[in-house]
Amino acid sequence: MFIRSSNVGYPRIGEKREWKKALESFWNGQINEQQFIKTMEHIRLDSIRKQVEKGIDLIPIGDFSLYDHMLDTAFMFGYIPERFQQIDNALEQYFAMARGTNGQHALEMTKWFNTNYHYIVPEIGQTKPRLVENRPLKEYNLVKETFDLETKPVLLGPITFLLLSKQYERHEWRKHLAQLVPVYVELFKQLSEAGVSFVQIDEPILVQDIDDDIIDAFRHVYDVFHRDVPNINLILQTYFDSVSHYREIVALPVAGIGLDFVHDDGENVKNINIHGFPKDKILVAGIVDGRNVWKSSLVQKAKLLHHLANVAEQLIIQPSCSLLHVPVTTKHEHTLPTELAGALSFADEKLDEIRMLTEYMNGNVTIDQLIKYDEQTNSYLAKFRKQQEQTNDISTVPLSRTPYNERKKAQQAHLQLPLLPTTTIGSFPQTSDVRQARMKWKKGEWNDKQYKSFIKNEIAKWIKIQEQLQLDVLVHGEFERTDMVEFFGEKLQGMACTTNGWVQSYGSRCVRPPIIFSHIAYQQPMTVEETVYAQSLTNKPVKGMLTGPVTILNWSFVRDDISRKHVLMQLALAIREEVLQLEKEGIRIIQVDEPALREGLPLKKEKHASYWKDAVMAFRLATSSVKEETQIHTHMCYSQFEHMMHIIDELDADVISIESSRSHGELVSSFETYEYQKEIGLGVYDIHSPRIPTKEELSEQIERALRVLRPEQFWVNPDCGLKTRKEEETIAALQVMVEAAHEYRERLLAYGGMKSWK
Ligand SMILES: Nc1nc2c(c(=O)[nH]1)N[C@@H](CNc1ccc(C(=O)N[C@@H](CCC(=O)N[C@@H](CCC(=O)N[C@@H](CCC(=O)O)C(=O)O)C(=O)O)C(=O)O)cc1)CN2
Numbered sequence: 001m002f003i004r005s006s007n008v009g010y011p012r013i014g015e016k017r018e019w020k021k022a023l024e025s026f027w028n029g030q031i032n033e034q035q036f037i038k039t040m041e042h043i044r045l046d047s048i049r050k051q052v053e054k055g056i057d058l059i060p061i062g063d064f065s066l067y068d069h070m071l072d073t074a075f076m077f078g079y080i081p082e083r084f085q086q087i088d089n090a091l092e093q094y095f096a097m098a099r100g101t102n103g104q105h106a107l108e109m110t111k112w113f114n115t116n117y118h119y120i121v122p123e124i125g126q127t128k129p130r131l132v133e134n135r136p137l138k139e140y141n142l143v144k145e146t147f148d149l150e151t152k153p154v155l156l157g158p159i160t161f162l163l164l165s166k167q168y169e170r171h172e173w174r175k176h177l178a179q180l181v182p183v184y185v186e187l188f189k190q191l192s193e194a195g196v197s198f199v200q201i202d203e204p205i206l207v208q209d210i211d212d213d214i215i216d217a218f219r220h221v222y223d224v225f226h227r228d229v230p231n232i233n234l235i236l237q238t239y240f241d242s243v244s245h246y247r248e249i250v251a252l253p254v255a256g257i258g259l260d261f262v263h264d265d266g267e268n269v270k271n272i273n274i275h276g277f278p279k280d281k282i283l284v285a286g287i288v289d290g291r292n293v294w295k296s297s298l299v300q301k302a303k304l305l306h307h308l309a310n311v312a313e314q315l316i317i318q319p320s321c322s323l324l325h326v327p328v329t330t331k332h333e334h335t336l337p338t339e340l341a342g343a344l345s346f347a348d349e350k351l352d353e354i355r356m357l358t359e360y361m362n363g364n365v366t367i368d369q370l371i372k373y374d375e376q377t378n379s380y381l382a383k384f385r386k387q388q389e390q391t392n393d394i395s396t397v398p399l400s401r402t403p404y405n406e407r408k409k410a411q412q413a414h415l416q417l418p419l420l421p422t423t424t425i426g427s428f429p430q431t432s433d434v435r436q437a438r439m440k441w442k443k444g445e446w447n448d449k450q451y452k453s454f455i456k457n458e459i460a461k462w463i464k465i466q467e468q469l470q471l472d473v474l475v476h477g478e479f480e481r482t483d484m485v486e487f488f489g490e491k492l493q494g495m496a497c498t499t500n501g502w503v504q505s506y507g508s509r510c511v512r513p514p515i516i517f518s519h520i521a522y523q524q525p526m527t528v529e530e531t532v533y534a535q536s537l538t539n540k541p542v543k544g545m546l547t548g549p550v551t552i553l554n555w556s557f558v559r560d561d562i563s564r565k566h567v568l569m570q571l572a573l574a575i576r577e578e579v580l581q582l583e584k585e586g587i588r589i590i591q592v593d594e595p596a597l598r599e600g601l602p603l604k605k606e607k608h609a610s611y612w613k614d615a616v617m618a619f620r621l622a623t624s625s626v627k628e629e630t631q632i633h634t635h636m637c638y639s640q641f642e643h644m645m646h647i648i649d650e651l652d653a654d655v656i657s658i659e660s661s662r663s664h665g666e667l668v669s670s671f672e673t674y675e676y677q678k679e680i681g682l683g684v685y686d687i688h689s690p691r692i693p694t695k696e697e698l699s700e701q702i703e704r705a706l707r708v709l710r711p712e713q714f715w716v717n718p719d720c721g722l723k724t725r726k727e728e729e730t731i732a733a734l735q736v737m738v739e740a741a742h743e744y745r746e747r748l749l750a751y752g753g754m755k756s757w758k
């Protein structure tokens with residue numbers, strides 16, 4: 001059997017984030033549309049060229065995007081919400097949907113499965129879909145002309161697309177699907193006529209717990225595709241876990257089935273062993289981890305491949321998912337310890353692994369070569385394994401606090417906050433001044449003292465601004481942090497940070513997830529100096545600002561040979577140390593952010609309970625050792641929180657702020673059925689859009705929340721941190737927010753006073 005190599009998707013951002021720079025220059029008006037399109041084409045073709053050079057047989061196209069692939073799909077099929085329809089220029093319209101404009105709010109953004117990638121949630125409405133533009137075809141032709149190369153168009157499948165979209169009645173989803181299927185058929189026909197042979201159609205929804213109706217829809221849709229475009233070889237692609245209905249899925253009339261053999265807990269292989277794999281289909285095997293950065297053990301992978309080659313008649317080897325979730329290349333990492341760098345494999349190096357495994361299976365590479373490849377990684381990982389496996393004794397660390405009602409009184413006596421207190425989520429604008437200052441310091445042009453004094457000036461400036469705005473609980477602004485996770489990664493022992501390991505998070509925004517390589521240990525105070533300095537400038541309370549253990553874990557690359565729970569508890573203990581340091585230095589409100597709490601939830605329900613148990617325990621471990629008068633806050637964003645009120649409750653934070661404005665009333669309505677007792681701020685405006693909200697809108701948001709929450713438990717705050725906004729936008733928006741809160745506060749007081757509620 002001849003075995004081929006393939007890729008599922010390649011990072012969009014370019015080796016040095018050229019993509020991000022082009023987008024932002026275009027948005028800022030520094031380059032025009034033509035220059036922008038040219039630059040983007042260049043980045044795309046460069047990625048294709050690289051994959052050609054790496055010897056990948058099936059190179060994906062259409063995986064590239066100017067913002068996000070869900071948005072692309074919606075756009076391509078004409079799902080343009082009414083409020084954007086009068087925009088003539090297509091590109092302008094596209095970005096308006098993604099980012100909003102002064103008059104139009106953006107589409108919602110949420111997490112892509114259990115990753116830190118965010119997609120734009122299409123609004124289906126009453127739109128009848130049509131093929132506005134065959135993007136994959138255009139791309140296919142361009143690449144064919146440029147490189148004389150056959151490629152594999154990648155599309156999001158109609159079922160996943162619809163199920164992840166919103167603004168339609170769920171019971172009518174089959175009607176919308178029926179409208180969409182012929183549009184896909186038309187698209188496939190055009191591809192087929194142009195000479196396309198393989199098409200990858202992503203249906204990751206198949207790894208979730210789906211019901212019979214969805215399975216039935218799969219049967220129907222793929223029958224139609226098979227009937228109407230028999231010449232196209234469809235690869236039905238799944239990733240992030242095992243498929244839930246293995247037998248039904250491998251029976252679908254497609255050419256190949258793409259399975260994830262890395263994040264499936266062994267279930268996909270188990271199913272193959274029990275039920276076999278159809279002789280007439282290609283097994284498209286996701287072998288190399290597309291979501292983590294460690295070199296593969298090629299010997300182990302080879303064993304698995306031999307097994308799969310025995311079961312299937314045809315085999316393709318590829319990463320477990322799109323390489324969108326890992327950095328581009330290790331080539332530009334010069335500051336990591338050599339040994340660690342030698343154990344890492346980013347997108348480009350993963351493709352080399354794919355190639356090597358394929359060559360091995362085809363008899364062109366020997367097992368000795370694989371053994372040699374593995375030696376270095378193994379010796380490195382083994383060295384730290386012992387250290388990381390050390391356990392900390394947590395039996396004496398408190399996991400609960402004084403009962404809520406008691407500590408609430410102590411906190412109120414101490415803090416004396418007004419009704420509907422106003423606050424922000426932590427970060428203030430990371431302006432180019434701030435980033436340049438940090439760059440100068442990192443390059444050694446500035447010494448520590450210069451950099452520190454710059455940061456202190458920023459803090460002082462923003463304490464003043466917050467006082468002028470009359471916010472009630474202030475923050476220091478997080479100017480010293482590149483990123484809320486990376487910052488702690490730099491300070492904690494056992495974690496390493498890259499210089500160029502960027503991964504797209506949403507739109508043009510990227511993160512460099514730190515790498516947890518060894519035992520996590522607290523070394524010294526990380527946030528005390530800045531927080532205490534900020535507090536020294538004001539009589540209002542300043543919130544200490546930390547990132548929680550679950551979020552640090554989920555937003556880092558973690559070793560895959562040590563239990564995640566083990567690492568989580570090490571992180572929790574380290575954050576606990578910092579909480580106690582802040583408290584000792586007189587900080588009375590401490591926020592421990594957990595925006596990634598929901599994101600890390602496994603895709604399969606059977607794994608939920610144990611995830612929640614560990615996550616709650618870690619948060620409580622980190623936050624339960626404080627005195628009763630110390631107020632613990634937490635913050636969450638970018639996820640669907642509707643069904644997790646009980647978990648939020650169990651965290652036992654005194655105050656939680658949750659993002660809610662983009663999803664409008666959906667979160668609020670969960671309080672109709674769940675009686676939440678503690679304090680809560682439902683974000684009153686979207687911080688992703690440059691647009692300044694009006695007072696009326698904000699009052700409406702407050703009013704809506706107060707229909708289900710008691711006034712004395714409600715806080716007024718934005719959706720999330722303000723680091724991506726401009727200074728003037730931030731101040732203008734906060735001013736409106738505070739005014740709206742004050743007006744509401746007065747109305748409530750005039751109405752009967754707080755007494756009746758207390
Ligand atoms: N890890 C993580 N995940 C998260 C979030 C988060 O905050 N962190 N928030 C949610 C949404 N995601 C976000 C992800 C990234 C950014 C973001 O602002 N990223 C920045 C990069 C931040 C950063 O680390 N910057 C560095 C590097 C700066 C840099 O690019 N320097 C320039 C020079 C400076 C300049 O002129 O800008 C250069 O090297 O060329 C710094 O501050 O020091 C970006 O893409 O622009 C925001 C939200 C969910 N997931």
Ligand code: MET
Binds near residue numbers: 635
């Ligand atoms: C993604 S959650 C962000 C929380 C953090 N404290 C900030 O304000 O940026």
Ligand SMILES: [Zn+2]
Binds near residue numbers: 425595635636637721
């Ligand atoms: Zn947030």
